[in-house]
Amino acid sequence: MNIRFSFSQKILATASAAAVAGMLTLPVLAATPAETVKLRQETMKQLGGHMKAIKGFAMEGQGSAEDVAVRAGEINKIAAKIPTLLPEGTGMDEVKDPKNGAKPEIWLDWEKFLKAANSLEAESKTLAAVAGGGDKAAIAAAFQSVGKNGCGSCHKPFRIKLEK
């Protein structure tokens, strides 16, 4: 059966879809700079938790390759979100927070910053694929590459660590 929407139904559907989309992005878009920094810190903490767990497998043989694949997929999703977590006005000089070490260079060289975020996206995708294969040495190598070329490529130029 061919379902046909009336014009008003279509308007309604479009409007509610837009509302849902709006609600989804709301936490980032409507957040104050301080809230964004907080969300960013929580997200990075999650990311760190995944990396820590993957290290447990890659370096110490804990957990499973399947778990690594799932976590690498989560990192991949977070990586895609990173640029939205660093809007202008949330740098270390604007939002004074003992743990906000986002350097002003991010917004002076946004292209380079995006490249670093993209690199994490690509590296984590590779890790997820490699983890699917189950080869432990390859997983360890891919994991270290996520750290160095993903996390590190951004933290090195754009982040200073203010506290332990």
Place this chain on the structure above:
Amino acid sequence: MLRRGLLLAALLAPLAAATAQEAGQAAADEAASRRGEYVFHAAGCYGCHTDVKGKGAPLAGGRRLKTPFGDFLGPNITPDPDHGIGSWTLADFTRALREGVSPAGDPYYPAFPYTSFSRMAEEDIADLWAYLQTVEPADTENGAHELDFPFGWRWLTSIWRTLYFAPGEFEAGDPLAAVAKEDRDKWNRGAYLVRVLGHCGECHTPRGGLGAMDEGLFLAGSKQGAEGAPVPNVTPDPATGIGDWSLADIEGYLKFGMDPDGDFAGGAMAEVINHTTGKLTPEDRRAIAVFLKSLPAMERKITRPSG
């Protein structure tokens, strides 16, 4: 026929010996330069002597080091005779590292960490020298330091040296009782890597008003290190230092930059991991970890300088 062959052999023998000797010398030089390359990594020379941001040639100088006294510019240490150290002798080089004095006799600013390098082993200096001979010469001119008043007066450095510079030999110490028995042989190597070659204290130890390291707070962190950024306390205090890190945590961090929370190093330490600690042998990283864990724990919270 046989006699002619013997004659020929007799004639050629000294030549062959000379060639063998040359080959032996070349092999020795190569071995020295290979060992020197490792010393070069362990001593972290690349960072301050290469202008990566300005796409300068390796070791050709020009890297800006921001300090509370002004900006220092790392000099060219390639073998270029005019702008680098191509006209130096090994004796000049040794004096620069151990005494902090240029071949012309001028004292260096302690931004060049001769306060640490002074205790470098003789053979490490010779190997490093051999390695630096193999670097591509670059004719990059040295820029002048841009220092705040009155630090531009280099003669002040002489007074500073009288007050704070104690040259000397590295002395192997007694490993503290806290060090596990199987790790005691590593402790001295770790002390040498941390205190001398790696010159870790230059950033991780706080400095007094005149820029001298406060040895009583060795590695307890600095609110304003090089580049103006705070530098963490790496003594084994569990709350404010790295007391809650295991030896393996420290080794892993030094290898590829990940701390026990899954966070990755940034800023100056990422450079150190890329160019120095990441290039060391696992044994040397272990030695550093053993030494760090043996230090007196100092409770000292490091926060950013501007609050």
